[in-house]
Amino acid sequence: MHYNSRVVAAGKALKRGSLILFWTPLILLSLLLVYNTIPYFSFKPDSSFLIERISLYGKAVWKYSFYFHIAAGSLCILTALIQFSSWILKKRKKIHVVAGKIYVFVVLLIGAPTGLFMTFFAKGGIAERACFMAMAVFWFYTTYKGFVAAAIEKNFLSHKFWMIRSYAMALTAVSFRVYHILFLLLGFSNYDNYAVSLWISVLGNAAIAEVFILLKSRNYLRSFIS
Amino acid sequence: MKNFLRLSVFLMVIAGLYGFAAMVLDLQNGKLIQYEHDSPVAAVKKRTTLPVQIAVIRKGQKAGDLDKSIMQFAVINSAVKPLKPRLRIADLDVRSFSRGDIRFEPPMVADIDSIVSDSAKLTEKPGLRTLVVVSKPDSTKR
Numbered sequence: 001m002h003y004n005s006r007v008v009a010a011g012k013a014l015k016r017g018s019l020i021l022f023w024t025p026l027i028l029l030s031l032l033l034v035y036n037t038i039p040y041f042s043f044k045p046d047s048s049f050l051i052e053r054i055s056l057y058g059k060a061v062w063k064y065s066f067y068f069h070i071a072a073g074s075l076c077i078l079t080a081l082i083q084f085s086s087w088i089l090k091k092r093k094k095i096h097v098v099a100g101k102i103y104v105f106v107v108l109l110i111g112a113p114t115g116l117f118m119t120f121f122a123k124g125g126i127a128e129r130a131c132f133m134a135m136a137v138f139w140f141y142t143t144y145k146g147f148v149a150a151a152i153e154k155n156f157l158s159h160k161f162w163m164i165r166s167y168a169m170a171l172t173a174v175s176f177r178v179y180h181i182l183f184l185l186l187g188f189s190n191y192d193n194y195a196v197s198l199w200i201s202v203l204g205n206a207a208i209a210e211v212f213i214l215l216k217s218r219n220y221l222r223s224f225i226s
Numbered sequence: 227m228k229n230f231l232r233l234s235v236f237l238m239v240i241a242g243l244y245g246f247a248a249m250v251l252d253l254q255n256g257k258l259i260q261y262e263h264d265s266p267v268a269a270v271k272k273r274t275t276l277p278v279q280i281a282v283i284r285k286g287q288k289a290g291d292l293d294k295s296i297m298q299f300a301v302i303n304s305a306v307k308p309l310k311p312r313l314r315i316a317d318l319d320v321r322s323f324s325r326g327d328i329r330f331e332p333p334m335v336a337d338i339d340s341i342v343s344d345s346a347k348l349t350e351k352p353g354l355r356t357l358v359v360v361s362k363p364d365s366t367k368r
Binding site: 059061105108109112113114116117118119120121137140144147148151152 | 227230231233234235237238240241242244245246248249252
């Protein structure tokens, strides 16, 4: 059988192009998210987000949870950006390990617990708060499983799959804002926009993560049990 | 490592229990913020007193003058309704209020958590909500 090298080259180019198309906006939007978080650290309730929640801001526990949560979220987003680099994994494995430990530490001890606390006061109805709660618990669980798989079980395939799920949850902060702007341009009201954007970002990110895992795994269902 | 994992689970459980308890407490006290149709509406029970600052400004008055006109009242039996995009101009006579109790009557409706005009400024004090009422000219003269 004649093996057409042009087909192979085209396939590789397509794969590389897809990666660039996926990661470039993701990296830029993640950096933009972190950049937009910086003004919050003036510790003044002068942003529209905090003004809308001014009565919550008066509660010390909520206020400190908020600041810890956004600090943790920013750190998560930044450290996770380099975790999927195969070059770093092959050539500078220690960077991957250190960044990974930071990510896990921040999520398990700060990001997820503070996020869970704040869900009880989140914007939206019961369904939206339940969605936030489920997201916080799932984010914690997937990060926990990913850490255990690498640090204790040394099952790095399982580690990879669980961390993809964890990162998908972390990225809801980015995707939510993208959908929010999109639906704003489409004329959705503020409240409806918030609810729809939330559901789509959480469920959409989870679905995309599962598609990635399905494509990379030989036995998809086993990615849940190991 | 196991201690680290146990600590993380512990923190999640505590966060969940504490958040739930705080939410239930706020609900019982009528302070839980709920959202309806673009506006945060406090779940207010009847005869609940909410601390609120009222700034009464005249149309065209600048933000710098706002501080001088802020008065503090206790609101009793406030009828808090979702606010349409703009406050209604209320024919408000400040002399009819005294420190202590006031009652909101229709047709004045208010969203106690929203900034309603560019010339208004929210107070920096947490826990207090500012109601900005744009009055007709001269109605604030004593």
